[in-house]
Amino acid sequence: MNPLRSLVWKGEINVQIYVEESLLIGGKQQQHASSKPLLNLRFPRDTFLPMYLTSILNQLKLSLKYEIEKIIPRCWFSYNEKVLPWFLPIGVIFDMTMSNDIISRSNDTIKPTRRSIISTWPIKLHFKQKEETDRKLPYGFIPLIAGEGQLESFWMHRWKQACFIMNGSSKIMMQLARHETVSFWNSIKQRDLDGFTEISSKIIPASESGFRMVPIKYHLPYNNETNNFESPIQPVVKLIQNDNSKGPIVLQDVILKDFPDLIDINGEFKGFMIAQGIILQPSDSVYELYSSLLNIDGFLHIIISNS
Amino acid sequence: MSGLLIESENDSDENTVSSKESIASRNKFGPKLTQVGNTHLYDGAHEVYKVQEKLENYTRRLSQLGLGLDSEGSSEISRPSSSIALSPTQHSHTLNSGEISHQPSIHPKSPNKSKTHSPTPRLRRSVSSKSPQSTKIQIKFQPIGSIPQLRPNTCKISSHKPFSTINVFLKKRLKVENVFCYINNSFAPSPNERIGDLWAQFKVNDELIISYCAIVAFG
Numbered sequence: 001m002n003p004l005r006s007l008v009w010k011g012e013i014n015v016q017i018y019v020e021e022s023l024l025i026g027g028k029q030q031q032h033a034s035s036k037p038l039l040n041l042r043f044p045r046d047t048f049l050p051m052y053l054t055s056i057l058n059q060l061k062l063s064l065k066y067e068i069e070k071i072i073p074r075c076w077f078s079y080n081e082k083v084l085p086w087f088l089p090i091g092v093i094f095d096m097t098m099s100n101d102i103i104s105r106s107n108d109t110i111k112p113t114r115r116s117i118i119s120t121w122p123i124k125l126h127f128k129q130k131e132e133t134d135r136k137l138p139y140g141f142i143p144l145i146a147g148e149g150q151l152e153s154f155w156m157h158r159w160k161q162a163c164f165i166m167n168g169s170s171k172i173m174m175q176l177a178r179h180e181t182v183s184f185w186n187s188i189k190q191r192d193l194d195g196f197t198e199i200s201s202k203i204i205p206a207s208e209s210g211f212r213m214v215p216i217k218y219h220l221p222y223n224n225e226t227n228n229f230e231s232p233i234q235p236v237v238k239l240i241q242n243d244n245s246k247g248p249i250v251l252q253d254v255i256l257k258d259f260p261d262l263i264d265i266n267g268e269f270k271g272f273m274i275a276q277g278i279i280l281q282p283s284d285s286v287y288e289l290y291s292s293l294l295n296i297d298g299f300l301h302i303i304i305s306n307s
Numbered sequence: 308m309s310g311l312l313i314e315s316e317n318d319s320d321e322n323t324v325s326s327k328e329s330i331a332s333r334n335k336f337g338p339k340l341t342q343v344g345n346t347h348l349y350d351g352a353h354e355v356y357k358v359q360e361k362l363e364n365y366t367r368r369l370s371q372l373g374l375g376l377d378s379e380g381s382s383e384i385s386r387p388s389s390s391i392a393l394s395p396t397q398h399s400h401t402l403n404s405g406e407i408s409h410q411p412s413i414h415p416k417s418p419n420k421s422k423t424h425s426p427t428p429r430l431r432r433s434v435s436s437k438s439p440q441s442t443k444i445q446i447k448f449q450p451i452g453s454i455p456q457l458r459p460n461t462c463k464i465s466s467h468k469p470f471s472t473i474n475v476f477l478k479k480r481l482k483v484e485n486v487f488c489y490i491n492n493s494f495a496p497s498p499n500e501r502i503g504d505l506w507a508q509f510k511v512n513d514e515l516i517i518s519y520c521a522i523v524a525f526g
Contacts, residue, residue, distance in 0.1 A: 087497060142498065153526065160494035160525075165508060170493040174525075213508065220430060231469055233432055234504035260433050271430070306430040 001197060004292040008276050009193045011045040013094050017056060018124040023071070024063050037122065038063070044191060045091030045276060046296045049077055049084065050144055050151050051189065056125070066127070073145050075127040076138065082222070083138045084123060087154050092219065092301040094121055095274045099221040099305050103272050106279050152185050155297055159184075162215040162298030163203050172203050188296050196296070203298070208248070208287045211239050215299045216290070218258065232301075233258060239287055251289065252282035255304065262306060274303040442466055444506040445513060446473070451489075451520040455481055461514070466503025470496045477519055489518045489525055 016037035039059060043052060053075070057068045064071070077084040079097045095102065101119060128137055137143075144150055156173075163173040176184070180199055187195030205211050218233040237254045241247070252269055256262060262271035273280040275293045280302070290300045443463040450456045457480060464472065470488075477486045489495055490509050506515045518524070 085499070140499075154497075156526070157494045158497070161490075161496065164491065164493055169491075174493075231499045231501050234500065234508060236507050258432050259430065261431070304430065 001193075002292055005197070006193060008293055009044075009046060009191070009196075011091060011276060012042045013045055013090060014118065014120040015041045015043050016120050016122045017041060018122060019060065019063075020124060020126045023065060023075075023125065023127045025065050040120075043090050045094070046089050047188065047191075048088075048151055048155070049086045049090055049093075050148065053144075066129075071127050072147060073143050074130065074137075075125060076141050077123045077125055078138075079121075079123050080222070083140050085140070085142075086144065087142070087151075089295045089297065089301070091276055092295065092303070095277055095301075095303045096219050097121070097222045099272070099274055099303050102274055102277060102279065103305065155185070155188070156181070158297035158299065159203065165213045165215040166203070166205055166211055168212045176202070200294075200298070204294075208239050211287070213238055214286055214290050216254070216286075217299050217301050218255075219301060219303045221303060221305050237286060248285040248287060250282065251280055251284045251286055251302075254286060255282070255302075259304060259306075262304075270306065272305045274305070275300060442503075444503060444510075444515060446502075446506075447514045447516050448477075449492075449516060449518045451492075451518050451524045452522070454483070454486070454519060454521045457481065464502055466501065466506060468502050469498060470500045470502055470505065471498035473502070473517060474498065483521060485521060487520045487523055489520075491516055492518050493525065495525070 017039040018036070019038050039056060041052070041056070043049075053072060054068065057064065057071060061068060077086070079093075084093050084097075098119065098121060105119070126138075128135065146153075160170040160173045164170045176199070180202075183195055184199040186192070187199070214237040216235055216237050218235065220230050220233075235254060235258055237249075239249050241249065251273060255271070255273065259271065262269060264270050269282040273282075275289065276295075278293070280289065294300050444466045446462055446464055448457045448460045448462070457477070464476075473488055474486060477488065478484070487495065490505060491511070496505055502515070509515060
């Protein structure tokens, strides 16, 4: 197995969970409590936030005003007052919100210190009661009405989509046996890389020439001006050179099609691309990147920044 | 493939336009510079290049002093109006590790200007007139099961809209509470995906085929 896959699979993020005061017993008197992190956790990069929601709420249940079952369908996480899209892998949301931090740390020429190495991600848990009329649910909020089943279904559709992009149809995904589908989802929940690789290798073409297109999503960093995160950009990426030149398709070739401004007057690439918390090089082969850094939903998520 | 070729062809056109426009925008830096530009632009290509060079030097100096044009404004001028606005880097909030423990508030109302001010323009996706991102694309609707058929069964929609727009449209037109949409009878796209991107990847005879059903059809 590719050793990079194993390293990426083990990647984790330090998360600080803050809780909205209205969710805590004591309400507004708990202002001091909502300004401090109530939990410090470490999440694997390649998982989804809702997978840990019940566990988070269980740890907080002595301080919570409402029952956990009541909270789950009407709660959301935010970073800097913006709703976090629960349907993206945690690592992707982290990279979108903390891209400047990742870039500045990579440029750090000073000897690394604890402060410069350890990065924490503060996110806040919110809840809105059905009866509350003085405020609305935030724009972009998708309720988790069916709990984990909803997440599983969403994830399955992403793999069908990725399968269609790679192979020209979702047939391979649809022909998986029931037990294979179940073990594929369990491999995500149980953090079993071998189980994940066993099923995903049936869907992903074995060689570069087998790819119809590569499932890639571009994300732009956290935006203070809009209500929420921007929609992702899904480029058409083929692994065949348009001209007669040989050599692999590199990242710069595909990114410049959508972002030509990322090249300066001298022909030098001036942007930053981040995937799985790693700053990518413009000369990296797209096929190699997909093979090593693909996310659990079958897509390679790349955060593009020009800062 | 054709989509890629079209984009790359137009990208070069756009760059040319963009560079011309950005020169124009730089002329707005100050009255003195505008005057210099107006005086010499007609004297020949050599003079034009000299003026451009002077303007560029001036811009660079302003950037170094942090007095450059507001990046929002400059980006608006240098991009066509059809461009999809993307993320601003000038307002990005930088969080250094370790800061969090010293700061009682994690949600500052206004970003720290000394940290966030940057002359870097906003990153935008290139949009050309021929690309699917800037045009209307054709969608063909196919009912599954007992849900009513849409008449006419094709429609055109702006390609930059998110897929959730289709869902809202179908619910309204069919007067139903729930509708489940699938592309090519295979998968349900994420509600925030752009319709233009889906069209570019999954079109059949230049149409995006969307099946819809009142209950879950493809799990």
